[in-house]
Amino acid sequence: MSRSVLLEQPGRYRLVKGEVPTPGPGEVLVRVAAAGICGSDRELYEGGRPEEYCTFPIVPGHEWSGTIEEVGPGVDPALVGRPTVGEGFVSCQVCERCRAGEGNLCLAGYDEIGFTRPGAFADHLIVPARLLHPLQAGTDLRAAVLLEPAAVAAAAVLQAAPLPGERVGVVGAGTLGLLTIQLLAASSPAELVVSDPRAGREPVARAGGATRYFHPDELGELDLDVVVETAGARDSAAASTRLLRRGGRLVLTGIPGVVPEMLSPSTIVERQLTVFSVFGAPSAAWAHAVRAFTAGLLDLGPLVTHEFALEEYADAVALLGQGGDDVGKIILKP
Template sequence: MRALRYLGPEKLEVQQVVTPVPGQDEVLLRVRACGICGSDVHGFLGLTGRRIPPVTMGHEFCAEVVQCGKNAKKFKEGELVIAQPIHFCGSCVNCRQGLTMLCLNKKFFGVLDTDGAMAEYIAVPEKLLYPLPAGCSPEVGALAEPYAVAYGAVKKAGDLTGKDVLIIGAGTIGICILQLVKLQGPKKIIVSDLSDTRLERAKLLGADGIVNPGKENDLEAIRTLTGGSMVDLSIEAVGVQATANQSIKALKVGGTTVWVGMSQREMTIDMQDIVCSARSVLGSFNYTHQDFGEVVQLLGSGRMESGRLISRVVSLEEAPQAFRDLHDRPDELLKILIDPTR
């Protein structure tokens, strides 16, 4: 089969590799759509150490059932499924608490040295698969994973009814967060980003107010947009020092920020902004297996404009250029999908 292999920093090559054989509890899938994540782009550039060459990347995918292992009986040949890419053990202390994304024995498809779905075929444990909802295309199905990252953060934020919410970062995850927050009945959604292009996209998708900290005093702009009260909740989807501090300083007394982004490992934070105003900082990492299933149902409901996230669909052979385009033109492009059947 053909697979897009990561061979080292900025080196991607379509190669012929052995087609996987499904184990007893696995399902062999023909990949129909696989998203290129921002973390894949960072891995392609050799910035993170989270992609160990040679490896096939790809953890956002929808596929067609080709063959089922002896013990895999839930799906039939030809059925379309969405894969939850975190292979959890189900028995460690974290899994027993439902924290499957923190499984002590996990493997993550397309990450480190575990081959992923930027290939014609992939074998996946049956327990990680969900039927593609009726009315959803494989391309929309491949968006379940980034929506699940956003869903985990929004769920952690709690009831947002009637609240003022700030979303920092209008990339793919920020836009997913925006759409999910809209469903919660907030009073106002404000989106902050350094790109006017991304901010205009956020406005089209439902943001009530937009702020560009590179061109204006962001805290004063947020104060004006909230009538002087600042926000009840902020969700940070960038992960650098400036935006982390913004997420705290924009809160009203007793407010909460949820951090999703993690681009910068260490940073300086004004502790008094948190302690003296009784603010809360929550970290949100990926999603539980249950969260993922809830997102699949939500995709099937048609309540989100999922197709608006897709910038382009490419073949395996066109994918190396797509990686470069995502790096060079981040303002213009959101999600590029690979269709290995092309």
């Protein structure tokens, strides 16, 4: 038997039991080791996620790690027993964006594990084999669950293209921000400035490579070469532009849940800022994150602060909503 959390509609779910699913052609069956909960999972539970980005009923869970238990027709049987993580966007592979390597921007429409097809808040998960990123034997799967947000952080850092010796900054010290700090630190910056209102996040940020840590109200103008915005707060994008030197580079990853302050076109043009954005992560960013993790450049385990059983799904979502300095990555463990 296999258990899963079935979210029938916002705020209403039940734990269901059924037969272990069988992988079809080109698919694998993964035994889930851990599944992370992020802000988008909370939006799904509370009914705040846009209709075009979700389907009900749904088994949530797009951040996961596990072990391949069975492969379907056409999949290499040598994969059985391998620890793995996997991408969430299920792209068409034939449109212009997919052919350009941007499956996260697939023109066939949005389709993501945990939002439009069954996700990882379950004992087992069916995944297209082409989305897998197999890991080395003995990998810490509790830590590896963070490779999905790490891939998003990697996408942002690849866009920013920091050079050794540049002055860089991160706005927001949530999970995504802390992962971005570690990846930016690997580029040997002259300075790595972090802005977040939560003083309790400073030790983790500094452990990841931050050299200065400020409350947003204390920052002022810093003339940084690169800023990666991860907070998704109301005014964080506009505030990020004020930290950049003329000709600096800004990467936006956060999606504000409220009407944001507008970025000033005059500011962008007059200061000749380059603005990038990130929506999820393409395969190249996933590969980059997995390589960094395997090489020991990403220390993911300490970012996991709370573990819950599948039966405690609602409690886990509630804790995420409460936040707090001591609440990092929350995971469900089957």
